[in-house]
Amino acid sequence: GQQLNQSPQSMFIQEGEDVSMNCTSSSIFNTWLWYKQDPGEGPVLLIALYKAGELTSNGRLTAQFGITRKDSFLNISASIPSDVGIYFCAGPLGNAGNMLTFGGGTRLMVKP
Amino acid sequence: SAVISQKPSRDICQRGTSLTIQCQVDSQVTMMFWYRQQPGQSLTLIATANQGSEATYESGFVIDKFPISRPNLTFSTLTVSNMSPEDSSIYLCSAARGQETQYFGPGTRLLVL
Numbered sequence: 686g687q688q689l690n691q692s693p694q695s696m697f698i699q700e701g702e703d704v705s706m707n708c709t710s711s712s713i714f715n716t717w718l719w720y721k722q723d724p725g726e727g728p729v730l731l732i733a734l735y736k737a738g739e740l741t742s743n744g745r746l747t748a749q750f751g752i753t754r755k756d757s758f759l760n761i762s763a764s765i766p767s768d769v770g771i772y773f774c775a776g777p778l779g780n781a782g783n784m785l786t787f788g789g790g791t792r793l794m795v796k797p
Numbered sequence: 798s799a800v801i802s803q804k805p806s807r808d809i810c811q812r813g814t815s816l817t818i819q820c821q822v823d824s825q826v827t828m829m830f831w832y833r834q835q836p837g838q839s840l841t842l843i844a845t846a847n848q849g850s851e852a853t854y855e856s857g858f859v860i861d862k863f864p865i866s867r868p869n870l871t872f873s874t875l876t877v878s879n880m881s882p883e884d885s886s887i888y889l890c891s892a893a894r895g896q897e898t899q900y901f902g903p904g905t906r907l908l909v910l
Binding site: 716718720725726727728729730733773778783784785786787788789790 | 801827828830838839840841842845889891893896897898899900901902903904906
């Protein structure tokens with residue numbers, strides 16, 4: 686089945702530092718999604734990417750849809766304590782449209 | 798976007814019992830899904846809840862263990878049947894309209910003793 690490999694698994698950084706995480710797949714994706722899950726909550730959509738090469742920003746977050754359509758990265762600039770959480774990449778499961786497969790997640794910890 | 802609520806938010810259950818989790822969306826949606834998130838893990842799709850017909854289950858999940866109802870376009874339930882400690886997880890409901898991206902509920906945290 687389709688698998689998304691996400692790295693790193695965890696990061697422990699100092700407040701103010703920039704963060705980069707990425708997601709790769711052995712198969713082509715037509716959509717890449719990035720979600721954040723705060724402790725005790727469900728995932729919240731951060732950025733959606735629909736076109737190869739697309740670079741999209743949402744405040745301090747920037748995500749890119751890789752040209753090969755097999756990877757995506759998410760950058761967070763000038764991290765703050767509320768950035769703490771688990772970040773998941775996701776993409777369509779098969780050709781079924783809405784169903785999603787998720788990467789393993791990147792757990793981000795920010796030291797004030 | 799859609800606002801999704803789940804009940805209960807958490808529960809502690811005895812093995813061998815069953816728990817039904819409710820998912821309510823604030824507006825009509827085309828698609829509703831149920832996911833499981835085991836401790837420290839990512840999300841795994843259990844099934845697609847189809848309105849007016851049987852749910853579509855992913856590999857490794859069966860209707861006898863996880864019966865699902867979807868009586869209308871805003872509500873669905875997931876039952877975790879004959880529970881064992883291995884069923885201790887977060888169960889998440891999500892919803893989408895058409896080809897829109899999915900929005901998630903807050904999850905139900907289940908601990909089976």
